[in-house]
Amino acid sequence: MRPAGRSETDSLYFDYPHFPFVRPPELAGQAVRHRVAIVGAGPVGVTAALELARHGIASVVLDDKATVNDGSRAICISRHSLELLQQLGVDAPFTAKGLGWNQGRTYFRDREIYRFRMPHSDQERYAPMFNLQQQYIEQFLIDKAQASDLIEMRWQSAVTGVEQEADGVTLRVTTPEGEYALACDYLLAADGGRSRLRESLGLSLHGQAYEGRYVIADVRLKSDFPTERRAFFHSKALPDATILVHRQPDDIWRIDYQLGPDEDLEQAVEEASIREKVSLIIREVMHESDEWELEWWSLYKAYTLALDDYRHGRVLFIGDSAHLVPIFGVRGLNNGLADAANAGWKLAWVLKGQAPEALLDSYSPERRGATLDVFANAGKSTRFMTPPSRGYRRMRNAALALAFHNDYASGFANPRQVTPYTYAESPLTLADDPAFAAGPIPGAPLINRRLGDDDFLLDHLGTGFTLLHFSEDGRVAPALRESLDSLQARGHDLTLLRVARSPADAQTLVDVDGSLFAGYGAEPGSAYLARPDRHVTARWKRLDPTALEAALTSTLGGE
Amino acid sequence: MTAPTLPFADLERVYERLATTLDALPEADESHFLAQLALALAHRVPDVDQVMAAIEEARQGATLDQDDRA
Numbered sequence: 204m205r206p207a208g209r210s211e212t213d214s215l216y217f218d219y220p221h222f223p224f225v226r227p228p229e230l231a232g233q234a235v236r237h238r239v240a241i242v243g244a245g246p247v248g249v250t251a252a253l254e255l256a257r258h259g260i261a262s263v264v265l266d267d268k269a270t271v272n273d274g275s276r277a278i279c280i281s282r283h284s285l286e287l288l289q290q291l292g293v294d295a296p297f298t299a300k301g302l303g304w305n306q307g308r309t310y311f312r313d314r315e316i317y318r319f320r321m322p323h324s325d326q327e328r329y330a331p332m333f334n335l336q337q338q339y340i341e342q343f344l345i346d347k348a349q350a351s352d353l354i355e356m357r358w359q360s361a362v363t364g365v366e367q368e369a370d371g372v373t374l375r376v377t378t379p380e381g382e383y384a385l386a387c388d389y390l391l392a393a394d395g396g397r398s399r400l401r402e403s404l405g406l407s408l409h410g411q412a413y414e415g416r417y418v419i420a421d422v423r424l425k426s427d428f429p430t431e432r433r434a435f436f437h438s439k440a441l442p443d444a445t446i447l448v449h450r451q452p453d454d455i456w457r458i459d460y461q462l463g464p465d466e467d468l469e470q471a472v473e474e475a476s477i478r479e480k481v482s483l484i485i486r487e488v489m490h491e492s493d494e495w496e497l498e499w500w501s502l503y504k505a506y507t508l509a510l511d512d513y514r515h516g517r518v519l520f521i522g523d524s525a526h527l528v529p530i531f532g533v534r535g536l537n538n539g540l541a542d543a544a545n546a547g548w549k550l551a552w553v554l555k556g557q558a559p560e561a562l563l564d565s566y567s568p569e570r571r572g573a574t575l576d577v578f579a580n581a582g583k584s585t586r587f588m589t590p591p592s593r594g595y596r597r598m599r600n601a602a603l604a605l606a607f608h609n610d611y612a613s614g615f616a617n618p619r620q621v622t623p624y625t626y627a628e629s630p631l632t633l634a635d636d637p638a639f640a641a642g643p644i645p646g647a648p649l650i651n652r653r654l655g656d657d658d659f660l661l662d663h664l665g666t667g668f669t670l671l672h673f674s675e676d677g678r679v680a681p682a683l684r685e686s687l688d689s690l691q692a693r694g695h696d697l698t699l700l701r702v703a704r705s706p707a708d709a710q711t712l713v714d715v716d717g718s719l720f721a722g723y724g725a726e727p728g729s730a731y732l733a734r735p736d737r738h739v740t741a742r743w744k745r746l747d748p749t750a751l752e753a754a755l756t757s758t759l760g761g762e
Numbered sequence: 763m764t765a766p767t768l769p770f771a772d773l774e775r776v777y778e779r780l781a782t783t784l785d786a787l788p789e790a791d792e793s794h795f796l797a798q799l800a801l802a803l804a805h806r807v808p809d810v811d812q813v814m815a816a817i818e819e820a821r822q823g824a825t826l827d828q829d830d831r832a
Contacts, residue, residue, distance in 0.1 A: 312826055583774070586781075594784030597792070598777050604823030614770045615777065 415589025665698025
């Protein structure tokens with residue numbers, strides 16, 4: 204919502220683009236068969252289109268809007284997501300515009316009682332978290348998609364029906380110039396928390412709703428306070444409300460505040476109520492004295508809801524259409540992006556004929572597993588942020604009060620921010636080699652390491668699978684070279700990335716200070732096989748060349 | 763001090779159990795319950811200095827802000 208007299212797209216800082224309707228060939232009666240249709244041009248849908256395009260697969264993206272999101276909404280992008288955006292070649296505008304951060308403060312009764320830091324080191328290319336308004340996130344992704352020959356964006360195109368057949372999906376699309384049927388091999392449903400596709404297919408989310416309701420409000424305010432996450436509990440000004448404050452680009456500040464259990468929702472979102480509370484928070488909690496302007500606000504309720512299965516035949520649900528998670532810990536967008544990458548590469552491999560359709564069976568267990576893991580964490584943080592009862596409120600305040608002087612209690616004040624999920628139980632993940640004492644286990648994502656000035660390990664990944672090979676001097680045993688050549692000759696997108704202790708040829712990555720070998724627990728002869736989404740599928744302390752093909756077959760859903 | 767302490771994951775379990783136990787009691791019985799719990803826990807700690815230190819930690823936390831109680 205926006206202040207009186209301003210339309211949904213009348214922002215203090217953001218120029219909303221207008222995306223025109225373009226008549227598709229279907230409306231002229233031409234029969235077109237799309238390989239992949241994606242419904243929803245939000246961050247998750249467009250990321251899926253970019254991931255498919257990265258692997259050479261064309262897609263069409265449909266959205267009923269003519270512009271991007273009405274408000275800033277999801278503002279925290281994790282390092283893991285930035286690494287994904289880097290693979291899509293779109294990270295530059297995000298890091299240029301976004302505000303990187305790695306720490307936060309917790310206040311109890313207006314006292315700072317705890318500071319948390321997220322893991323960060325000079326081995327990382329990206330800060331643990333970037334703040335950026337969702338409009339920018341969408342715009343940067345859409346700009347990239349529009350530059351791709353493989354992605355067709357269809358705006359002002361509402362999907363009003365869906366039918367699934369044995370060999371494809373047919374959508375009914377309503378546009379300003381009439382209706383048409385759109386035929387595709389596979390459908391990605393990225394149409395958000397109120398997904399019409401989910402409803403049309405007769406599916407519903409299951410789980411629980413939490414007590415707490417929050418107003419999320421953006422204001423424009425000049426302040427020198429650094430980019431950090433601030434959480435205020437039991438402030439003098441608003442003792443019953445938990446308050447979160449985040450900095451965003453363009454002098455925009457996000458203020459989230461909890462509503463009391465008896466507060467009337469309609470009244471709470473009236474402009475006068477918003478102004479009154481926000482003013483109190485800016486003056487009495489944030490202690491800012493400058494003038495401020497109200498930009499946008501919305502209402503939020505904490506849910507842990509998910510579909511029982513994220514795949515229904517040829518329809519894969521990605522992002523909020525598959526799951527709703529509480530905002531605490533910033534998992535909504537970041538998990539949605541991971542869904543998009545996961546579904547994207549698997550669909551590409553099936554459509555390229557490099558994997559059996561059974562590969563798609565792994566999408567739901569992997570990503571629903573990530574959701575359930577989020578639920579386990581989010582339940583704890585939601586009960587902490589928004590105690591559902593007297594007992595939880597009593598314990599929360601006791602833990603915060605103890606945390607002021609005692610480190611043993613500060614863990615309770617830790618916001619449990621999103622961490623990438625490990626696909627340890629996935630059918631695609633092979634058993635670990637027990638000889639390893641360090642490094643990412645199978646199912647976990649690759650870790651980054653600095654190679655030199657503006658040069659990091661993850662910059663060098665291939666588009667498909669990557670075999671990270673460790674050696675003294677970059678040499679590869681003839682039997683392994685033969686196995687790689689044979690796989691590549693059969694069309695497998697598999698890149699060999701050689702890490703050596705001492706400089707060899709120009710294509711070898713040199714581990715100058717030993718941190719790469721150490722980080723991966725590797726010795727000469729060790730190897731990691733990573734999927735297109737950077738998750739490790741297998742690792743060997745000493746790679747037997749014959750094991751590579753078997754591992755690749757198994758991780759592609761084959762026998 | 764190098765006395766062994768409860769791992770944080772177990773402390774979290776205690777937090778949850780206490781929250782639900784408090785919820786099951788009438789509000790008027792809360793301090794009665796918590797005082798009993800303090801004695802029962804103290805009985806299990808063989809070092810009285812540790813117990814006295816814990817009392818002082820809780821006293822300091824309770825008086826962070828004298829005029830307002832949650």
